[in-house]
Structures are given as C-alpha cells and as structure tokens.
Amino acid sequence: MDFGEPEHIGMLRESIRRMLDRHATREQMAKWDEEDKVPRALMEHIRELGICGMTVPESFGGTGRDVLGTMVAVEELSRRSMVIATLYLMNSCYGSMNILASGSEEQKQRLLPQLADGQLLFAYGLSEPDVGSDLASVRTRAERHGDKVIINGTKRWCSGAEIADYIYALVRSGEPDARYKNLSLVLLPTNAKGIELTHIPAMGARGLNTNDVSLVDVEISIDDVVGGEDGWNNGWTRLAGPALEVEKLEVAAMALGIAAQAVDDAWEYSQQRKQFGSRICSVQSIRHMLADVQTKLAAARLMLYRGCWLADNNLPCSAETSMAKMYVCELGLEIVLTCQKIMGAYGYAKGFDMERYVRDMLLMPIIGGSTAIQKNNIANRMGLPKS
Numbered sequence: 587m588d589f590g591e592p593e594h595i596g597m598l599r600e601s602i603r604r605m606l607d608r609h610a611t612r613e614q615m616a617k618w619d620e621e622d623k624v625p626r627a628l629m630e631h632i633r634e635l636g637i638c639g640m641t642v643p644e645s646f647g648g649t650g651r652d653v654l655g656t657m658v659a660v661e662e663l664s665r666r667s668m669v670i671a672t673l674y675l676m677n678s679c680y681g682s683m684n685i686l687a688s689g690s691e692e693q694k695q696r697l698l699p700q701l702a703d704g705q706l707l708f709a710y711g712l713s714e715p716d717v718g719s720d721l722a723s724v725r726t727r728a729e730r731h732g733d734k735v736i737i738n739g740t741k742r743w744c745s746g747a748e749i750a751d752y753i754y755a756l757v758r759s760g761e762p763d764a765r766y767k768n769l770s771l772v773l774l775p776t777n778a779k780g781i782e783l784t785h786i787p788a789m790g791a792r793g794l795n796t797n798d799v800s801l802v803d804v805e806i807s808i809d810d811v812v813g814g815e816d817g818w819n820n821g822w823t824r825l826a827g828p829a830l831e832v833e834k835l836e837v838a839a840m841a842l843g844i845a846a847q848a849v850d851d852a853w854e855y856s857q858q859r860k861q862f863g864s865r866i867c868s869v870q871s872i873r874h875m876l877a878d879v880q881t882k883l884a885a886a887r888l889m890l891y892r893g894c895w896l897a898d899n900n901l902p903c904s905a906e907t908s909m910a911k912m913y914v915c916e917l918g919l920e921i922v923l924t925c926q927k928i929m930g931a932y933g934y935a936k937g938f939d940m941e942r943y944v945r946d947m948l949l950m951p952i953i954g955g956s957t958a959i960q961k962n963n964i965a966n967r968m969g970l971p972k973s
C-alpha cells in the first residue's frame with residue numbers, strides 16, 4: 587500500500603494554483619458570485635494548463651486516462667470555487683468521459699480531439715421539472731423521422747447551458763411507461779433552433795449558469811444520438827455505465843476542494859484574530875475544532891483517492907464511489923460549518939469567502955445522486971436483502 591502522492595500530481599496542484607492566482611483571484615471570484623456569472627473565457631486559462639486531455643486516450647489526442655489526476659484538478663479548482671471546477675468538468679468529464687464511454691466511433695473521432703484540447707463544453711440535461719432522482723421517468727420526447735430526430739420537452743437545472751456547446755440530454759424515445767427501456771442520450775447543439783433558456787437563480791453555486799431548457803421541435807440528426815444508431819433506445823445502459831462511477835467522484839472532489847480551502851482559511855484566521863489579549867488559536871476549544879476539521883479532511887481525502895485508485899485500475903467500485911460521494915459531501919458540510927464557527931461573524935459576512943463555501947457546500951449532498959440515493963446504492967451493491 588502506497589499513500590505517497592505521485593510527482594506529477596504535485597506539479598499539477600502547483601500549476602493550477604498559479605493559474606488561479608493570476609486569472610481567478612479571490613476578489614474576481616467574489617465578483618462573479620455576486621453577478622451570478624463566471625465567464626467562459628476562463629476556460630482558455632484552464633485549457634492552457636494542458637489538463638483537458640487526462641480523460642482522453644492518446645489515440646484521440648489526449649494524454650491518457652488519469653482519474654486521480656482529473657479529480658485532483660477538480661479539487662484544486664474547487665479551492666477557489668466549485669463553479670470554476672465545473673467549467674473543467676463540462677469539458678473533461680461531461681464531455682470527454684461520456685463520449686469515450688458511450689459515443690459511436692464517428693462521435694469519438696469527431697469530438698474527442700476537440701474535447702482533449704479543451705475546446706468544447708457539455709452541459710448535463712438529465713433533470714426535468716418532475717424528474718429528479720428517478721431519472722428513468724424522463725418525459726422529454728424524441729421522435730424519429732428517418733435520419734432526423736425531433737425533440738420536445740423541458741430540462742431543468744441544466745448547469746452551464748448558457749456557455750455550453752452541447753447539452754448531453756436524456757430523452758424518452760419510446761413508450762412513456764417503459765421506464766429504463768426506450769431512453770436515449772442525445773447531443774443537443776445549444777445553438778439549435780427551438781432551444782430557449784431561462785436562468786434559475788440559487789443560493790449557492792452562483793455563476794454556474796443553471797437553466798430551464800425549453801425544447802420545441804428541436805431537430806438533430808441520428809449522428810447526434812449518443813452511440814449513433816446503436817444508441818437509439820439504449821440510453822440507460824450508457825447513462826449508468828463506467829462514467830457514472832467517476833461522476834460520483836467528481837462531486838466528492840469538489841466537496842473536498844471547498845472543505846480544504848475552508849480549513850486553510852479558518853486555520854489562518856485563528857492566528858490573526860485576537861480576543862481577550864490572545865490569538866484565538868491559543869484557545870483550547872478553537873484548537874480542538876481545528877484539529878477535528880484537519881482529521882475529517884484527511885479521512886475524506888483518503889476516501890476519495892481510494893475511489894480514484896479503484897477506478898484507475900478498472901476495478902469494480904460502484905459501492906466505493908457511492909461511499910466516497912456520500913461521505914466526503916456530508917463530512918465536507920460538517921467541516922465548513924465548523925470553520926464558519928471559528929471565524930465568528932466574519933464567517934457569516936459578505937467580503938470573506940467562508941459564507942460562499944457554506945452556500946456552495948450545501949449543494950454537494952444534493953447533486954450527482956443525493957446522499958439517500960448513495961445509501962440505497964451501497965446497500966444494494968453490497969447485497970443487503972430487501973425483504
């Protein structure tokens with residue numbers, strides 16, 4: 587068992603931190619949070635780091651699959667903001683990982699080189715107004731007319747749709763009561779006729795550009811059904827494939843990054859703030875809180891990196907990735923709330939990043955499969971009888 591961090595991971599962390607300090611400072615991030623808009627142009631600086639190829643094989647222009655490297659990139663970007671990390675995810679995970687796992691050969695040839703070069707962004711269009719955890723009940727309709735597909739319906743909470751090139755959407759391509767059958771995944775070009783976006787404001791994840799997406803007679807070609815002809819009515823197996831395991835790790839990595847930065851901020855603050863003539867870091871209750879969050883952070887990190895190791899080695903990891911998703915997100919929330927307490931009123935006020943970490947962290951146990959859904963999966967995968 588080796589707990590050492592590979593050299594390339596250390597270099598990756600350094601280069602991302604340097605990029606953020608130049609192009610996405612804390613002050614800039616606070617402004618983007620206030621305006622509820624992170625510019626797509628930031629993707630250019632992420633692209634320049636050369637990290638967009640870590641989910642793409644060399645044969646398609648990438649640098650080869652590196653799940654740990656990808657998750658460390660997400661963690662480091664999330665230290666500044668999970669919204670910045672989402673830009674990267676929209677490229678390397680929602681885009682590359684899904685096309686690699688589920689795309690047709692033609693789609694791989696057409697899209698992977700551009701994705702590996704950081705040129706394309708995908709948004710996820712899974713949820714709908716009446717569809718959350720139960721994705722097999724999607725209602726957005728796709729009808730086949732020869733080589734054309736016509737789509738009608740509404741997608742909800744589609745993050746990044748305003749800046750994406752494609753929406754990776756789950757649609758009903760057959761009978762509505764067929765549940766897991768008769769579903770397809772489609773690539774909707776965001777500039778297609780019939781697509782209308784309505785921004786949805788939220789308490790956190792501000793800047794993520796989350797949208798309702800209305801789809802009225804949107805026409806695509808069969809070439810944009812994920813998997814091509816084979817993917818028609820075969821969307822569910824593609825959705826629940828290997829990319830799903832890594833998707834759970836992505837949210838865990840975001841939570842870890844936010845928590846790590848919250849701990850660093852609280853640690854530093856405790857050494858600056860003086861009350862009753864002494865720095866608050868000398869007060870035992872504060873010292874214990876800081877010792878607690880450091881310990882929880884270390885445990886969360888181990889949980890996430892173990893999931894990455896299993897995925898990198900192509901080992902079965904459905905229960906383990908659910909454990910990582912659930913544990914890191916729930917523990918991350920405990921960590922940021924403790925850090926906020928350490929900073930007293932300044933942890934609550936605008937002008938410090940702590941209140942944003944809390945707002946953003948509250949989202950982590952909800953997205954990418956809620957905590958309850960992960961618990962269901964763990965019990966099911968580990969063979970616990972249901973009756």
Ligand SMILES: Cc1cc2nc3c(=O)[nH]c(=O)nc-3n(C[C@H](O)[C@H](O)[C@H](O)COP(=O)(O)OP(=O)(O)OC[C@H]3O[C@@H](n4cnc5c(N)ncnc54)[C@H](O)[C@@H]3O)c2cc1C
Binds near residue numbers: 713791953
């Ligand atoms: C800011 C933001 C961004 C988002 N971005 C995207 C995006 O880009 N693309 C996208 O497709 N979606 C996105 N979502 C939607 C997100 O994925 C859903 O919120 C999530 O899937 C949960 O669905 P729901 O909120 O409708 O909850 P519901 O499924 O309605 O669940 C409500 C509650 O019931 C519990 N519950 C439900 N079913 C079960 C069960 N079987 N067993 C135990 N408990 C259960 C849940 O845990 C939860 O506590 C986003 C959401 C937000 C808030």
